[in-house]
């Protein structure tokens with residue numbers, strides 16, 4: 001998923017689809033903004049989300065699908081993130097108005113752990129499936145006489161007990177190849193992701209020291 005927030009660098013390319021599965025598009029955008037700021041109030045998040053929107057409307061009035069994101073929506077997203085311990089807030093009473101102001105910040109360690117554990121879980125599930133497919137490889141002759149397991153095929157010298165023709169692996173060979181390539185693709189993604197995480201951690205440290 002690509003973020004469409006202008007001028008906002010997407011800090012972590014895999015964060016979006018992991019969080020999207022758990023929440024929704026607005027929440028993903030809000031979380032990305034939190035990650036780019038050490039602390040931010042909800043109204044500023046709304047402003048960033050809607051930046052450049054009025055300008056766009058006058059230039060292309062026919063594009064009515066561009067919708068302003070309301071403060072209410074952003075707050076809902078923040079609560080969702082808070083419920084999942086992905087964001088926290090600091091409450092300060094405004095001396096002039098008497099109202100509370102909420103300063104939001106991301107809980108980076110939790111976000112990082114969530115992304116990594118989700119990726120690892122997907123890889124683990126695929127490996128279990130692969131293992132199952134491999135253990136259940138069937139061998140069959142060209143005529144399609146009774147398919148047998150690897151150990152039986154081995155015992156028969158890889159020859160069909162009915163017609164004597166050579167036995168070959170049955171259809172799940174394709175599934176296995178597909179699973180193997182998906183696993184290695186995900187492992188590569190995880191590796192890149194861990195490098196990206198390293199990068200964002202360094203940036204957050206820098207922001208905290210400023």
Ligand SMILES: [Zn+2]
Pocket residue numbers: 141142143144145160161162163164165
């Ligand atoms: Zn046969």
